Amino acid sequence: MQSRGRYHRTVLLVLVRTVWIAVCAAVLVVSGIAWSTVSTISNGVERSFAIPEDAPRSSSGRNILIMGLTTRLDLHGEPLPDDVLRRMQAGESDRGGYNANTLILLHxxxxxxxxxxxxxxxxxxxxxxxxxxxxxxxxxxAKVAEEERLQAAGQHDKRTLERAGREAGRRAQVQTVATFLNQPIDHLVEISLIGFFHIAEGLGGVDVCLKNATKDPLSGADFPAGRQHLDAGQSLSFVRQRHGLPNGDLDRTKRQQAFLSAVARRLKGADVSAMQAMIDMAKQDVVLDSRFDLADFARNVPTEVRFETLPVEGGARVDGLDVNKVDPEKVRKKVTELAKEPPPPPSNDGIPCID
Structure with missing residues (x-):
């Protein structure tokens, strides 16, 4: 039984390390991977062919693009159950669109x-x-453009349009990020908003620490200062909040990183039911590229991951929208530097407080 428990825990760590990068930050890889279980999980996760076989590959390791979508729909474009939407506190199923609000390059x-x-x-x-x-x-x-093209050609099956549109979206997002960062993308991981919720729910919530009390009715965030435990709904509000923060959306990026680090800490003591919930989450909320080999990743996954937010030059208004001005050369230089020498780990072994 102890050996089987070790196998299950290893499989969970492999899976979540692949799906949510922050798990790598604090959880050690344990030996004895159960190949049959890894294979079952790998086969159960939806696959994408958005990265072509002949696409450029990284020569200095592997680059994995993590994409978190804002959509409140499932992988097939169907609305989530009303009770789930209610507990998510993220509005109706037609909100959010298909923006990639979380973009992380894991090198x-x-x-x-x-x-x-x-x-x-x-x-x-x-x-x-x-x-x-x-x-x-x-x-x-890209998703909208592809669906319109197919509809004009006579295709009207909803699931076919959804599948083709999302593949076009993945291709476009990979190409856009690769060009902007001047980095090849070896693999992709996609997860929608419900995945954040299912992760926190499966682990029984997460622990975070805030320097200041904050409240934002748009995201549902209402948190006191200090260390606190967030349930699944509060966790989703935590990673979605951008209003009422000193640096707006840039501080939301720090919240996403803090959430992922909190997931890593929770996994250290996760029981069998929590691990099974995480596996179920991956099968219903996650898309991996077709070449992503979970077993190979498990054998070579690092025991430590460090976080960094790529630089911006400041805010601007373009066509009535708030955007970040960026200097592509500075960003690419920073990516190259970080890939060669990641920043030092935090000195605080506890839960660091963020704004």
Whole structure:
């Protein structure tokens, strides 16, 4: 029984390390992977062919693009159950669209710690579909364009349109980020908003620490200062909040990183039911690229991941929208530096407090 428990815990860590990068930050890899279980999970997760076989590959390790979508729909474009929407406190199922509000490039070197680089979602960049826009919009714009193209050609099956549109969105988001960062993308991981909720729910909530009390009715955030335990609904409000924060959306990026670190801490003591909930979450909320080999990743996953947010030059108004001005050369230089030498780990072994 002890061996089986070790196998289950290993599989969970492999899966969540793949799906949510922050698990790598604090949870050690344990030996004895149960291949049959890893294979079952790997086969149960939806796959994408958005990265072509002949796409450029990283020569200095592996680059994994983590995309968190704002959509309140499931993987097939169907509305979530009313009770789930209510507990998420994130509005109705038609809200959110298909913006990639979370974009993180996880660079795994041949040796040493990995580095997780958050790309602010409002960066104004050239989009792969043409023109400029917020980097988060590449997915949704391409999805709509592909669905309109197929409808004009006579395709009206809802699931077919959804599947093709989302594949087009993934391709566009990968190409846009790869071009902006001047980095090849080896793998992709996609998870929608419900995935955040299911992770926190499966683990019985997470612990975070805030420097100041904050309240935002738009996200449902209402938190006192100090260390506190958040349930699943509060966790979702926590990662969604951007209003009422000193640096707006840039501080939301820090919240996402704090949430992922909190997940890592919770996994250390997760029981069998929590681990099974995480596995179920991956099968219903996650998409991996077709070449992502979970077993190989498990054998080579680093034991440490460090976080960094890529730089912006400041805010601006373009066509009535708030955007981040960026200097692509400065961003690319920073990515290269971080890939070579990640920042030092935090000195605080506890839960660091954030704004």
């Amino acid at each position: 795994i070197p041949a040796s040493g710690p990995a580095i997780a680089m958050s790309v602010p979602r409002d960066n104004l960049v050239p989009l792969s579909s043409g023109g400029e826009g917020k980097i988060k919009e590449a997915y949704g714009r």
